Amino acid sequence: MANGSRAIRPQSSVWLSERKPPRRKADQQPVGLDRLKIVAATIRLLDAEGLAGFSMRRLAAELGVTAMSVYWYVDTKDHLLELALDAAMGEIVLPIEAVAPAKARVVSPPASQPASQRAARPAEAHAHLPAEPRDWRDQLRQLAEESRKVLVRHPWLSPLMGDYLNIGPNAMVFTNAAQEVMRNSGLPVEKLSSALALVTHFVFGFSTLEGRFAVSCREEGIAQDELLQEVMTTVKDRPDFDGTREMFAAQGEISVEEMRDRDFTFALDITIAGIEALRDAAPRDAASQDPPERA
Amino acid sequence: MANGSRAIRPQSSVWLSERKPPRRKADQQPVGLDRLKIVAATIRLLDAEGLAGFSMRRLAAELGVTAMSVYWYVDTKDHLLELALDAAMGEIVLPIEAVAPAKARVVSPPASQPASQRAARPAEAHAHLPAEPRDWRDQLRQLAEESRKVLVRHPWLSPLMGDYLNIGPNAMVFTNAAQEVMRNSGLPVEKLSSALALVTHFVFGFSTLEGRFAVSCREEGIAQDELLQEVMTTVKDRPDFDGTREMFAAQGEISVEEMRDRDFTFALDITIAGIEALRDAAPRDAASQDPPERA
DNA sequence: ACCTGAACACCGTTCAAGT
DNA sequence: ACCTGAACACCGTTCAAGT
Numbered sequence: 001m002a003n004g005s006r007a008i009r010p011q012s013s014v015w016l017s018e019r020k021p022p023r024r025k026a027d028q029q030p031v032g033l034d035r036l037k038i039v040a041a042t043i044r045l046l047d048a049e050g051l052a053g054f055s056m057r058r059l060a061a062e063l064g065v066t067a068m069s070v071y072w073y074v075d076t077k078d079h080l081l082e083l084a085l086d087a088a089m090g091e092i093v094l095p096i097e098a099v100a101p102a103k104a105r106v107v108s109p110p111a112s113q114p115a116s117q118r119a120a121r122p123a124e125a126h127a128h129l130p131a132e133p134r135d136w137r138d139q140l141r142q143l144a145e146e147s148r149k150v151l152v153r154h155p156w157l158s159p160l161m162g163d164y165l166n167i168g169p170n171a172m173v174f175t176n177a178a179q180e181v182m183r184n185s186g187l188p189v190e191k192l193s194s195a196l197a198l199v200t201h202f203v204f205g206f207s208t209l210e211g212r213f214a215v216s217c218r219e220e221g222i223a224q225d226e227l228l229q230e231v232m233t234t235v236k237d238r239p240d241f242d243g244t245r246e247m248f249a250a251q252g253e254i255s256v257e258e259m260r261d262r263d264f265t266f267a268l269d270i271t272i273a274g275i276e277a278l279r280d281a282a283p284r285d286a287a288s289q290d291p292p293e294r295a
Numbered sequence: 296m297a298n299g300s301r302a303i304r305p306q307s308s309v310w311l312s313e314r315k316p317p318r319r320k321a322d323q324q325p326v327g328l329d330r331l332k333i334v335a336a337t338i339r340l341l342d343a344e345g346l347a348g349f350s351m352r353r354l355a356a357e358l359g360v361t362a363m364s365v366y367w368y369v370d371t372k373d374h375l376l377e378l379a380l381d382a383a384m385g386e387i388v389l390p391i392e393a394v395a396p397a398k399a400r401v402v403s404p405p406a407s408q409p410a411s412q413r414a415a416r417p418a419e420a421h422a423h424l425p426a427e428p429r430d431w432r433d434q435l436r437q438l439a440e441e442s443r444k445v446l447v448r449h450p451w452l453s454p455l456m457g458d459y460l461n462i463g464p465n466a467m468v469f470t471n472a473a474q475e476v477m478r479n480s481g482l483p484v485e486k487l488s489s490a491l492a493l494v495t496h497f498v499f500g501f502s503t504l505e506g507r508f509a510v511s512c513r514e515e516g517i518a519q520d521e522l523l524q525e526v527m528t529t530v531k532d533r534p535d536f537d538g539t540r541e542m543f544a545a546q547g548e549i550s551v552e553e554m555r556d557r558d559f560t561f562a563l564d565i566t567i568a569g570i571e572a573l574r575d576a577a578p579r580d581a582a583s584q585d586p587p588e589r590a
Numbered sequence: 591a592c593c594t595g596a597a598c599a600c601c602g603t604t605c606a607a608g609t
Numbered sequence: 610a611c612c613t614g615a616a617c618a619c620c621g622t623t624c625a626a627g628t
Contacts, residue, residue, distance in 0.1 A: 016529060158457065159454060159457065162453065162454065162503050162504070162507065163507075165526070167530060172533065172535050172536070173535065175538075175539065176535055176538050176539075179538040179539065179542065180538065183538075189541065189542065189545035190545040190546055190547075191561055192542050192545075193542050193543075193546075193558055194557065194558040194559075194561040194562050194565070195561075195562070195565060197497070197500075197501060197558055197562055198493075198497050198562040198565055198566065200500070201496060201497045201498075201499070201500025201501050202492070202493050202496045202497050202500070203496075204496070204500045205492075205495070205496025205497070205499045205500050206492060206496050208457050209457075212457065212458075231460070234311060235462060238467065240467050240468065240471050241467070243470075243471050243474040243475065243478075244470065244471075244474065246484065247474065247484065247487050247488050248488075250484035250485040250487075251485055251488075252485075262489065263488055263489040263492055264489075266486055266489040266490075266573075267489050267490070267492055267493040269569070269573060270489070270490060270493055270566060270569035270570055270573055271493065271565060271566070271569055272569070273568070273569040273572040273573050274564070274565035274566055274567070274568040274569025274570075274572065275565055275569075276572075277568040277569065277571075277572050278561075278564060278565055278568050
């Protein structure tokens with residue numbers, strides 16, 4: 001089994017199985033382990049060694065405990081990963097007040113997040129506190145950028161998002177916020193899910209690659225620009241590489257990070273411009289129509 | 296090791312290690328196994344049992360051979376998966392003649408592809424044959440739709456695309472075709488990679504979810520609409536589900552597949568409209584500018 | 591209620607050996 | 610040149626047992 005193939009069914013989700021009763025009977029002192037600690041250690045390990053390097057036995061060792069102890073708090077490796085997934089999603093700083101009960105949010109402990117992160121984030125409850133509601137375009141950009149940050153910070157997140165239903169409390173809050181933002185765009189309701197899909201999938205795919213690239217660099221102890229150079233030179237003798245080279249050349253002499261930031265924001269520019277264009281076009285009932293021609 | 300974490304480095308790619316010399320010495324009869332057969336069996340197994348269900352031992356059994364025989368033709372499981380990845384990418388029907396040498400394309404055998412597939416595809420060389428070059432918007436749509444088809448047909452493709460560099464011959468042909476299409480949009484060169492990223496990542500993410508959902512349904516022996524109903528009812532008592540429910544309701548009484556087709560094409564509508572809008576806007580040199588306001 | 595140890599059925603891969 | 614068999618160092622998880 002393991003992770004990878006068959007966990008999308010609702011029944012198989014942690015969030016739908018009844019909770020284990022709260023641990024720590026009143027008269028006995030807490031014995032050390034609990035779900036929060038386990039999830040925290042899980043995230044720490046995943047950050048440090050990646051999804052492929054993570055195992056239940058490794059986790060147990062990290063917790064100074066026998067391999068099977070963890071199984072008292074968690075039904076299965078899959079469920080544990082689902083918990084870690086949702087905890088990490090809680091790190092995304094949302095652009096608007098969420099509708100959902102904040103108490104439901106599972107918080108991943110500060111230990112797992114590098115203190116050097118530039119955005120000053122609240123120490124304990126990450127949450128969606130900031131800034132008054134502004135223009136939906138700004139909100140959308142912030143949503144995308146904050147998602148990107150978290151996805152890159154936890155490169156194991158992307159694969160897990162594909163593997164599980166992703167309906168934990170934090171994921172729900174996120175989804176609601178995203179929907180709210182989209183609703184503010186003025187797009188008709190039946191188009192909202194589509195526009196949302198465009199944005200979220202773009203951010204997801206983009207950040208997946210960015211994260212993986214960063215991991216490779218870290219593993220090799222090499223700067224991102226160096227690795228890019230290396231890849232380019234290894235591949236450049238291929239006969240079919242001209243187009244790609246030209247596209248790179250057109251970017252000028254900038255760092256990988258600059259290039260990526262440009263790409264990211266311009267892709268959002270396209271999305272926003274497209275939404276505005278179709279929103280302002282005469283409303284038609286079928287989405288399969290051609291978009292308005294302007295050239 | 297296994298698949299999952301550290302294969303993005305160019306040195307670790309099959310395509311960059313020197314090839315094993317061609318098998319089958321002239322005077323001895325072929326002994327049964329070869330790379331093509333192995334990759335074919337790999338794809339068949341991946342289709343049938345998913346990425347998590349695939350193992351070298353299982354593959355060897357399928358080939359009627361001892362576990363270690365495969366290792367004579369393939370250095371490692373990762374390399375084999377990389378071969379399968381590129382072979383599957385070759386199934387994507389491209390909208391335009393590719394620039395690259397067609398001989399390089401590795402073809403996955405007809406055995407692996409369901410005969411019931413509606414688009415009549417050439418029996419042996421999938422290739423990019425069809426239709427004369429048309430409007431770039433049509434080309435882009437076709438590129439997206441054909442990618443989607445293949446990604447859904449082989450649900451194990453998406454995770455692999457995230458795991459490997461993806462620079463095999465078929466991947467290169469695909470990339471070139473995609474770049475060519477984008478170039479036809481009239482967008483300035485330095486914006487091409489960005490627009491391309493938007494499209495490919497959207498298609499990738501969208502198809503990943505679609506494929507996973509289909510797999511779950513097949514495994515449970517249940518129709519897609521049933522499973523959706525099930526998920527909806529299991530989750531609907533959540534207090535924070537109102538927005539999602541409303542968005543679903545707005546779609547009217549249509550099947551999951553219809554809904555997805557709508558979403559997909561409308562997301563492309565947005566992308567295309569956005570590209571046209573920004574292309575026609577006054578050229579500015581920085582991409583970080585605000586898009587033109589129209590409301 | 592919580593944790594352990596041994597065991598089962600798997601992995602990918604190495605290595606020496608067969609033909 | 611091609612394939613085998615045994616072995617190593619791992620997995621996730623079950624199950625009976627300890628305290």
